[in-house]
Amino acid sequence: MSALLSVNGNGAPEKRHKVTVVGSGNWGSTIAKIAAENTKAHPELFEEQVQMWVFEEEVTYEGKTEKLSHVINTHHENIKYLPNIKLPTNLVANPSLEDAVRGSSILIFNLPHQFIHKTCATLKGKIVPYARAISCIKGVDVSDEGVSLFSEWIGDGLGIYCGALSGANLASEIAQEKLSETTIAYDPPPMDNSRNPSRTATPRSATPARSDPRSSGDNLSVTPVADLQHRDARGRISKTRLTPVPPEYPPLDHVTFKALFQRPYFLVSMVSDVAGTSLSGALKNIVALAAGFVVGKGWGNNAKSAIMRVGLLEMIKFGKEFFGETVSTATFTKESAGVADLITSCSGGRNFNGAMHAVEQGVSVQEIEQKELNGQKLQGTSTAAEVHSFLKTRGKEQDYPLFTATFDILEGRKSVDDLPAILAKAQS
Numbered sequence: 001m002s003a004l005l006s007v008n009g010n011g012a013p014e015k016r017h018k019v020t021v022v023g024s025g026n027w028g029s030t031i032a033k034i035a036a037e038n039t040k041a042h043p044e045l046f047e048e049q050v051q052m053w054v055f056e057e058e059v060t061y062e063g064k065t066e067k068l069s070h071v072i073n074t075h076h077e078n079i080k081y082l083p084n085i086k087l088p089t090n091l092v093a094n095p096s097l098e099d100a101v102r103g104s105s106i107l108i109f110n111l112p113h114q115f116i117h118k119t120c121a122t123l124k125g126k127i128v129p130y131a132r133a134i135s136c137i138k139g140v141d142v143s144d145e146g147v148s149l150f151s152e153w154i155g156d157g158l159g160i161y162c163g164a165l166s167g168a169n170l171a172s173e174i175a176q177e178k179l180s181e182t183t184i185a186y187d188p189p190p191m192d193n194s195r196n197p198s199r200t201a202t203p204r205s206a207t208p209a210r211s212d213p214r215s216s217g218d219n220l221s222v223t224p225v226a227d228l229q230h231r232d233a234r235g236r237i238s239k240t241r242l243t244p245v246p247p248e249y250p251p252l253d254h255v256t257f258k259a260l261f262q263r264p265y266f267l268v269s270m271v272s273d274v275a276g277t278s279l280s281g282a283l284k285n286i287v288a289l290a291a292g293f294v295v296g297k298g299w300g301n302n303a304k305s306a307i308m309r310v311g312l313l314e315m316i317k318f319g320k321e322f323f324g325e326t327v328s329t330a331t332f333t334k335e336s337a338g339v340a341d342l343i344t345s346c347s348g349g350r351n352f353n354g355a356m357h358a359v360e361q362g363v364s365v366q367e368i369e370q371k372e373l374n375g376q377k378l379q380g381t382s383t384a385a386e387v388h389s390f391l392k393t394r395g396k397e398q399d400y401p402l403f404t405a406t407f408d409i410l411e412g413r414k415s416v417d418d419l420p421a422i423l424a425k426a427q428s
């Protein structure tokens with residue numbers, strides 16, 4: 001083990017990582033279940049108790065109106081967002097965001113992307129400066145000026161490093177412990193007390209280590225400070241001065257993150273391409289809507305596969321065009337976060353089902369979301385709008401005909417019957 005670690009008399013690091021999951025929806029509760037199973041299994045790395053921030057609301061339990069957090073803590077079940085799944089007793093639902101993150105060195109962000117801005121604004125200045133984060137959010141942050149990833153947005157906003165977890169991960173199946181793979185992208189600059197600082201790809205560039213006037217003592221000589229730097233699609237460069245993980249803690253590296261997420265039923269592949277992992281999870285939701293449209297029409301599996309093929313090409317093109325060399329094509333074609341997520345989402349995802357039911361019933365996707373999802377949120381509809389706005393500002397709508405048509409269908413400007421012509425144009 002690295003000489004950077006501060007160890008006790010038994011040779012083990014003195015402190016353990018406290019873990020908080022920010023979010024408690026369908027996927028948030030499932031990931032919190034996994035994390036709590038693993039903190040219990042790895043007492044040498046983590047504090048056993050996992051905090052889960054719950055956006056508080058009232059629910060009806062056995063005929064009585066109760067707070068959701070109270071029901072989770074009393075009955076160990078999220079009856080609204082993950083019903084019929086027993087949650088570990090070391091998972092604690094907490095309606096106070098500030099209290100839930102207090103002292104946590106690992107933050108897992110897992111909530112619908114429309115709520116992340118407000119949540120991060122509340123968190124600013126409330127977390128420990130050496131925290132590291134993983135974003136499980138499938139969406140992109142878009143303004144008319146540009147597009148950025150939530151992993152970047154969270155990292156820059158909170159002054160910490162944030163990686164990404166994404167994959168072929170239908171939450172309901174994983175909650176039932178059915179076999180699944182996932183991809184975790186984590187690639188901080190080589191400054192943490194890491195056992196394996198091998199960096200095969202660099203989604204952001206880190207400037208070389210410099211001494212930090214705010215550091216003092218032994219820490220300064222053994223743990224360099226690094227600036228995390230990235231250029232967004234607006235061409236703007238932002239820099240985050242990272243605070244080192246103190247040497248009393250186990251390293252926050254691939255080994256530790258794999259220990260936090262890997263289960264016998266949840267197989268983790270660790271990679272370095274944060275941008276590709278985040279982007280594929282966001283963009284596949286647009287393709288899943290289009291796949292749902294054609295299946296809703298009764299056009300069958302071949303039509304759906306054609307949508308998926310063209311959609312995958314647009315996903316890769318978008319990544320390459322707007323995130324350049326930071327995105328690896330292999331993430332889209334070889335990882336669970338890429339093609340496997342596209343396949344599962346176009347088979348049984350909420351976006352796919354919502355679009356299919358909308359066409360079958362002749363109503364809007366938003367109406368289906370209201371009617372069928374009991375508070376769960378579709379990410380594809382807002383991502384389609386945001387990506388469309390970004391492309392339109394750049395005059396690039398026609399370069400991404402499937403993304404553009406999907407948004408136009410959602411808006412009622414085009415019909416599903418226009419899709420065959422779009423697919424015909426995509427033939428070489």
Ligand SMILES: NC(=O)c1ccc[n+]([C@@H]2O[C@H](COP(=O)([O-])OP(=O)(O)OC[C@H]3O[C@@H](n4cnc5c(N)ncnc54)[C@H](O)[C@@H]3O)[C@@H](O)[C@H]2O)c1
Pocket residue numbers: 023024025026027028029054055056081110111112113115136137138139169170171172375376377378379
């Ligand atoms: N559900 C899945 O199968 C799945 C799988 C992989 C990834 N994801 C991604 O995970 C992310 C989280 O999705 P989910 O399925 O956990 O959520 P969900 O669709 O179940 O959304 C509901 C959550 O939003 C919360 N919420 C409602 N209003 C809020 C507000 N004003 N502020 C903050 N929170 C509020 C609710 O309390 C609830 O926790 C999304 O980006 C999604 O794309 C989902």
Ligand SMILES: O=P(O)(O)OC[C@H](O)CO
Pocket residue numbers: 138167168169170171285288341344345348349350351352378379
């Ligand atoms: O149900 P969806 O459409 O939000 O997709 C869920 C997951 O992203 C599938 O990996």
